[in-house]
Amino acid sequence: MRRLFYLAAALAIAAVALHSCSNKHTERNNSEENSAKVLICYFSATGTTEKAAQRIASLTGGDIHSIEPQVAYTDSDLDWRDSLSRSYVEMHNRSFRPALLDSVTDMSGYDVVFIGYPNWWNTHPTIINTFIEANDFQGTTVVPFMTSGGSNIINSENELHEEYPAIRWAKGMLMNSVSDNDIKDWLNEIGI
Ligand SMILES: Cc1cc2nc3c(=O)[nH]c(=O)nc-3n(C[C@H](O)[C@H](O)[C@H](O)COP(=O)(O)O)c2cc1C
Numbered sequence: 001m002r003r004l005f006y007l008a009a010a011l012a013i014a015a016v017a018l019h020s021c022s023n024k025h026t027e028r029n030n031s032e033e034n035s036a037k038v039l040i041c042y043f044s045a046t047g048t049t050e051k052a053a054q055r056i057a058s059l060t061g062g063d064i065h066s067i068e069p070q071v072a073y074t075d076s077d078l079d080w081r082d083s084l085s086r087s088y089v090e091m092h093n094r095s096f097r098p099a100l101l102d103s104v105t106d107m108s109g110y111d112v113v114f115i116g117y118p119n120w121w122n123t124h125p126t127i128i129n130t131f132i133e134a135n136d137f138q139g140t141t142v143v144p145f146m147t148s149g150g151s152n153i154i155n156s157e158n159e160l161h162e163e164y165p166a167i168r169w170a171k172g173m174l175m176n177s178v179s180d181n182d183i184k185d186w187l188n189e190i191g192i
Contacts, residue, residue, distance in 0.1 A: 036111040036112050036191075036192055037062075037109055037110050037111050037112070038060045038061070038062030038063070038110065038111070038112045038113075038114070038192065039062055039063050039064075039065060039105075039107065039110040039112070039113045039114070040053045040056050040057050040060070040062045040063070040064045040065070040113075040114040040116065041053075041064075041065045041066075041067055041105065041113060041114065041115050041116070041131070042064075042065075042066060042067060042114075042115070042116035042117065043066075043067040043068075043069075043116070043117045043118075043125060043127055043128060043131070044066070044116070044117075044118065045073045045078055045118060045125075046078070046118075048118065048147045049116045049117060049118050049145075049146070049147045049175075050066070052116055052145060052147050052175040053114070053116045053145075055175075055180070055183060056114055056116075056145065056183065059180065059183055059184060059187065060187065060192060062112075062114070063110075065105055067100065067115075067117075067127065067128075067131050068100065068101035068102065069098050069099065069100065069101065069127055070098070070099035070100060070101050071098075071099070073086065073087065074086075080120070080121070087120060087125075090125075090126050091120050091121050091123075091125065091126060092121075094126065094129075096126050097126060097127075097129060097130040097133070098125075098126055098127045098130055099130065100127070100130055100131060100134060103134045104134055104135060105131075105134075105135055107135055107136060107137065107140060110140055111140060111141065112140060112141045112142075112143060112170075112192060113137060113140050113141070113142050113143070114142075114143045114144075114145060115128065115131070115132070115142060115143070115144050115145070116144070116145045116146065116147075116175075117144075117146060117156075118146065118147055118148065119146050119147070119148030119149070119151045119153070119156065122151045122155050122156075123155055123156045123159055124144075124146070124156045124159070124160065129163065132160075132163075132164055132167075137167050137168075140168070141168050141169075141170050141190075142167050142168065142169055142170065143169075143170045143171070143172060143173075143190060144156065144157060144160060144169070144172035144173075145172055145173045145174075145175050146172065146173075146174050146175065147174075147175050147176055148174065148176060150176075152174050153172050153173065153174040156172075157169070157172050170190040170191075171186070171189065171190055173186050
């Protein structure tokens with residue numbers, strides 16, 4: 001009888017040990033699945049997109065990179081009502097490419113690269129084109145995000161897909177008044 005008791009106790013201990021091993025294995029696998037290396041690049045003329053980029057960085061643990069124009073945009077450059085302002089002139093010639101401060105960013109080792117920008121005339125600023133064309137996104141998934149005064153990201157996304165069909169684009173997000181949960185849902189949806 002005592003032998004039977006010891007046998008049952010040993011079996012119960014073995015079962016508990018096996019169960020905890022298999023849980024550890026699952027946890028490790030889940031964290032491996034979510035360990036994509038993330039880089040968040042953004043251009044921000046007045047600071048709003050920069051804040052959105054910082055939120056993505058804190059939720060993904062990603063690195064952050066500011067896309068800087070060689071010549072910073074002044075307030076008068078950004079006057080969209082003035083047809084002679086720098087932003088107006090640059091944006092009304094879609095083949096214009098404003099120069100970057102650092103022409104190439106080291107993308108090696110990143111699985112996912114976010115690219116953030118403000119909405120200018122219902123699309124992305126041409127400096128985003130300069131940035132994309134100066135870098136190599138092979139092997140990475142690229143995720144656009146935007147801030148705006150109300151316009152959505154759809155037109156910009158469509159244009160990016162058309163302009164750069166070789167890039168593996170993931171679904172973008174307009175980050176005006178989004179909660180952390182909205183951002184987390186989006187990250188889940190795109191598998192990060
Ligand atoms: C030159 C210029 C053009 C803009 N055009 C639009 C537009 O077409 N639609 C819109 O909703 N917001 C527009 N905005 C507003 C910006 O998208 C918005 O303020 C954005 O959050 C600014 O981001 P930033 O602070 O990172 O530069 C424009 C702003 C500027 C300076």
